[in-house]
Amino acid sequence: xxxxxxxxxxxxxxxxxxxxxxxxxxxxxxxxxxxxxxxxxxxxxxxxxxxxxxxxxxxxxxxxxxxxxxxxxxxxxxxxxxxxxxxxxxxxxxxxxxxxxxxxxxxxxxxxxxxxxxxxxxxxxxxxxxxxxxxxxxxxxxxxxxxxxxxxxxxxxxxxxxxxxxxxxxxxxxxxxxxxxxxxxxxxxxxxxxxxxxxxxxxxxxxxxxxxxxxxxxxxxxxxxxxxxxxxxxxxxxxxxxxxxxxxxxxxxxxxxxxxxxxxxxxxxxxxxxxx
Ligand SMILES: C[S@@+](CC[C@H](N)C(=O)[O-])C[C@H]1O[C@@H](n2cnc3c(N)ncnc32)[C@H](O)[C@@H]1O
Numbered sequence: 001x002x003x004x005x006x007x008x009x010x011x012x013x014x015x016x017x018x019x020x021x022x023x024x025x026x027x028x029x030x031x032x033x034x035x036x037x038x039x040x041x042x043x044x045x046x047x048x049x050x051x052x053x054x055x056x057x058x059x060x061x062x063x064x065x066x067x068x069x070x071x072x073x074x075x076x077x078x079x080x081x082x083x084x085x086x087x088x089x090x091x092x093x094x095x096x097x098x099x100x101x102x103x104x105x106x107x108x109x110x111x112x113x114x115x116x117x118x119x120x121x122x123x124x125x126x127x128x129x130x131x132x133x134x135x136x137x138x139x140x141x142x143x144x145x146x147x148x149x150x151x152x153x154x155x156x157x158x159x160x161x162x163x164x165x166x167x168x169x170x171x172x173x174x175x176x177x178x179x180x181x182x183x184x185x186x187x188x189x190x191x192x193x194x195x196x197x198x199x200x201x202x203x204x205x206x207x208x209x210x211x212x213x214x215x216x217x218x219x220x221x222x223x224x225x226x227x228x229x230x231x232x233x234x235x236x237x238x239x240x241x242x243x244x245x246x247x248x249x250x251x252x253x254x255x256x257x258x259x260x261x262x263x264x265x266x267x268x269x270x271x272x273x274x275x276x
Contacts, residue, residue: 048121055129059089
């Protein structure tokens, strides 16, 4: 693969949903997240040569970024530890125009220890990828490695869910009753239903999202599986410290994909730092 070294023993994504990329795509489509204009505007403004998307999953954002790169002259690298997700992304890219494919590389790896031959001007961690970094050591290692991978003056952008204090309080020291939180219908008649029970470990800032999935195929066959997600909950000043202690200047904390500054009401917590 293109300019990379990986240590496969470090690749340890446990979430079952990432073993089922078609289910992931159904789930993410049901969320109808409108983050692409945010990323394309941000990337275009920086006039990069190379962009790294960390946790690129099935290529939802990677492909449109590569399409933009084909016209604006930059290459997009999608980094992803979960092989089934990467295979789905690669299959999706096979249908893209040749110019888009030429501006795109997928690499299996982990932001904590990947290495590349050439630097990036922008590293993105979209759609909550950094919630998977469970410990302070994981986070510092990831931020430091991102710094190593960036050119001087390069940008690291981390998109997270803002802490929802009411929800976390309701799940603090107890497990919330299991409830259905998502139903998704596919074009071919498949259906995905997701339930969740949440418990919040406030001392470790970890929300255990105990997701369970029931996926019904068009022929009526059902698959059921659990895919618990131990989600690190970031607070704004913790992010400021993470950036400051790993060689970045934190330029902005945004609260939504519309680009408003972060506030008490913000749904997102998007941190933008630049290497010193
Ligand atoms: C919520 S998904 C986002 C996928 C895609 N960017 C999207 O927007 O649809 C988070 C992704 O981050 C990946 N991930 C988790 N830990 C990672 C790590 N340490 N390094 C790189 N990617 C990671 C997961 O495998 C998963 O595909």
